[in-house]
Amino acid sequence: MSELDLAAVRDWMAQAIPEAQGPFSVTKFSVGQSNPTYRLDGVRGSYVLRRKPPGQLLKSAHAVDREFRVQSALAGTDVPVPGMLGLCDDDSVIGSMFYVMQHIDGRSIVDPSMPDEHPQARREILDQMSATLAAIHAVDISAVGLADYGPPGHFYERQLARWSKQYRASEMEELPEMEGLIDWLGAHMPKDDGQRTLVHGDFRIDNLLYAKGGTKCLAVLDWELSTLGHPYSDLAGVIMQWQLPPGGDGRGLAGVDRQAAGLPSDAEFIADYCRRRGIDGIEGFGFYVAFAFFRMAAILQGVKKRALDGNAANPEKGLKLGAYVPRFAELGLEARDFYG
Secondary structure (H helix, E strand, C coil), rough: CCCCHHHHHHHHHHCCCCCCCCCCCECCCCCCCCEEEEEEEEEEEEEEEEHHHCCCCCCCCCCHHHHHHHHHCCCCCCCCCCEEEEEECCCCCCCEEEEEEEEEEEEECCCCCCCCCCCCHHHHHHHHHHHHHEEEEEHCCCCCCCCCCCCCCCCHHHHHHHHHHHHHCCCCCCCCCHHHHHHHHHHHCCCCCCCEEEEEECHHHHHEECCCCCEEEECCCCCCCCCEEECCCHHHHHHHHCCCCCCCCCCCCCCCCCHCCCCCCCCHHHHHHHHHHHHCCCCCCCHHHHHHHHHHHHHHHHHHHHHCCCCCCCCHHHHHHHHHHHHHHHHHHHHHHHCC
C-alpha cells in the first residue's frame, strides 16, 4: 500500500486520539525520503502523520517507533519537539507502523546560506541551532527514561560496523572511494573518551522548524537515527553538510563568503558549541567529519536502492541523491587531513 488510507487513519484516530476529530484532508509533504510524512487537517486542528514506507525494508531502518519514544521523552526538556499523540504498531491498519503528532506552524529552512535573510537574522538562526544541539547533548538520559535507548560500548566502532553492514546490504557495485574511506576509518578509530549522550543522528538546519518571521527554533524533527552515542557525531554532521555546495541539492555553504553573510565559520561554530558544553576543544576532528561523510554516503546508497526497488517516497529524487555516493566518499577522504 503506497498511498495513505485516510478512512483507516480516521477510524484509528477516533479510538486512539479522540480529541482529533475528522473528517480529515491530507497533504503529503515533499520532504522526507525515508519515512513518508503527511499533514492531516481536521475539525479541531492540524496533525502530522509519519509512517514506515511499505515493502521490504532493511532491518532496524525507518524506526518510527523510536522517533515516537524519544520525542515523547523529550517533552518538558530544553529540546523543542512536537507533542506526540499516538503510535500505531499494527501494520494492518494502513500497511505499516505510524505515529501522529502535533503540527507545528513553523518554517523550514532548506538552504543554510539563507539568501533571503539579513546577516543578523542568519547569525541568530545558527546561534539557535548551536544552542539546540548543545541542549540535546545536555539531556539527562536517565531522568527522561532513555538510559537504555542505545547499546553500551565504543560508539564509533559500533557505528562503523553498523553502517558498513547497511552499505553492503545496499551495494550494487564496488566503489574504490568508499572502500578507501572504510579502511581509513577502521585504522584511525579514536579511543573511547567516555562521552555518551543522546544524539539526534541527522542534525541539520532543514530538520529544524523556526518561527515564521523570526529566528527562534520551535522544533527538532526526524529522530529516526537517534540513539545514545558520541555527541561529536551530530556536530560533525553539521560541519560535513556545510562543505557541500549551497542551494537545494547540496544545502551547504561551500564558496559562501560567510563573514559578509553574517554566518559563522566552521571553527566559530565548533567553538561556540564547545563553550556551551563547557569543553576546551576537540582533538582530531577530521575523523568525525570523515565518518559523517561515510555514514551519509551509506544512507544515500540505501535511498538509491529503495528507489530502484520501488519503495522510496520520491523515486526520482532517490536516484538523484544516490548518484552522490562516490562524491561523499571523496569528501570524506579529503576531510581526514583538512580538519587535523
